[in-house]
Amino acid sequence: MGIANIExxxxxxxxxxxxxxxxxxxxxxxxxxxxxxxxNEPGHYPACPFLWATRKIGLPLYCPGCGTLRTIHALAHLDPMAALGLNPLAVAMVPFLVFWWGRWLVRAWQGRPRRTTLAHPAWLWAFLGVVLVYWVVRNLPFGAFLAP
Incomplete structure (x- = not known):
């Protein structure tokens, strides 16, 4: 193998x-x-559009992403307990995102082709189901502990 090939x-x-x-x-x-x-300080970021719209009609509801910015802020300050209290679903997603990113990096380094699918469709449907259940439960009285 020549120097040019190695380079x-x-x-x-x-x-x-x-x-x-x-x-x-x-x-x-x-x-x-x-x-x-x-x-956490007002005026730095826009309000969640879903929460804003539902407040306008008098029924404030949280979307699955509500609290994620504050969760990221808590994680940046190495406070996982505060992050879990704001959006446990977002915190639970961090290891999966790191895994998928790492897999992408390794495949790229090895010169292997990128996969065209993120995961098997059954896993994606299951994740969508978890997000929808989380969305509904965090807006019900017994799921108030999931509210940001």
Whole structure:
């Protein structure tokens, strides 16, 4: 194997991991920004559109994502208990997102083709079901502990 092939292979590997590394850099920037600009203080971020719209009709309801900015802020400050109190579903998703990102990075480094599907459709439907149940339960009286 010649020097040119080794150099091309190294450059190709570096180029192939640029997308996952770019996503990591973007995620880090968002984490740093939300960690620095406290979403608990009014005026820093817009209100949740779903919560805003349901408040307008007199029935404030939480969407599955309500509390996620404050959850990210708590995680940025290494306070997982506060994060769990704000949006436990978002906290539970972190390990899965890290796993999928890591799998993407490894596959890119190895030069393996990207998969066109994230997961088996049954898993995606199950996740959608969990999100919908979470959405409904956090708005019922017995699920008030899930409210942000």
């Amino acid at each position: 091309r292979r190294g450059t190709g590997r570096l180029r192939s991991v640029l997308a996952p590394l770019g996503v990591a850099a973007g995620t880090g920037a968002v984490l740093a920004f939300v960690g620095a600009v406290d979403p």
